[in-house]
Amino acid sequence: MPEAREHGPLPLILAFLTIFTGLVDAFSYMELGNVFVANITGNIIFLGFGLGGGGSVTGSALATLFFCVGAFLGGHLAFAGRVHRGVMLGVAAFLQTVPLATAALIVTWYGPGGTFERHVLIAVLATAMGWQLAIVRRVDVPDIRTVVVTTTITALIADSGQSREQAARRILSVGSLLAGAALGALLDRGISVVAPLWTGAALLPLIAVLSLRAARRADAGRWA
Numbered sequence: 001m002p003e004a005r006e007h008g009p010l011p012l013i014l015a016f017l018t019i020f021t022g023l024v025d026a027f028s029y030m031e032l033g034n035v036f037v038a039n040i041t042g043n044i045i046f047l048g049f050g051l052g053g054g055g056s057v058t059g060s061a062l063a064t065l066f067f068c069v070g071a072f073l074g075g076h077l078a079f080a081g082r083v084h085r086g087v088m089l090g091v092a093a094f095l096q097t098v099p100l101a102t103a104a105l106i107v108t109w110y111g112p113g114g115t116f117e118r119h120v121l122i123a124v125l126a127t128a129m130g131w132q133l134a135i136v137r138r139v140d141v142p143d144i145r146t147v148v149v150t151t152t153i154t155a156l157i158a159d160s161g162q163s164r165e166q167a168a169r170r171i172l173s174v175g176s177l178l179a180g181a182a183l184g185a186l187l188d189r190g191i192s193v194v195a196p197l198w199t200g201a202a203l204l205p206l207i208a209v210l211s212l213r214a215a216r217r218a219d220a221g222r223w224a
Helices: 010-031 040-051 058-077 085-110 115-139 150-158 164-190 195-214
Strands: none
Touching: 010 085, 010 115, 010 164, 010 195, 040 058, 058 115, 085 115, 085 195, 150 164, 164 195
């Protein structure tokens, strides 16, 4: 059964944003002490482990707190009034470049090794990822939330009546996160610990330009 709302090029653009998420979470997990700045479900588990005596809770608690700060900013303070979804996503990606470049500069200048630096990086990156998910929820393309794929995988396997478009979108979402995480690990281990962040900071303006240009297409009104 066809979906009532069209989404134009948004699924593909959000796939690039999902790859970006994989890059950032690969860095945070490998360099900031087994902490996710985007996959907050994992942090809740780590936080539970810590509260039960299984390790430190500081990193997971910081990531969760500042993710919520970013989500509040993206959900309540950004884009008052009606805005084309392509414009919203494009402007949000441009703004997100600022904290990502800031984090990349911190790692370039000081490294991620010190406790203070790690905590600052967790706060900056988690805020950026909370902002991202809040905006993506407002863009509202089904199955592509860019920071989590548990529901998407379940729907892909469990939904017997899904259309080809739904299945393709779900596979794209899962594959993009997998690819981004793999690329982030390769960059971290093979080039430099800061390479995933600089790659992500370079990817965001590309996502922004693609979104803003798509919003100016002749058919943009069909998926506004």
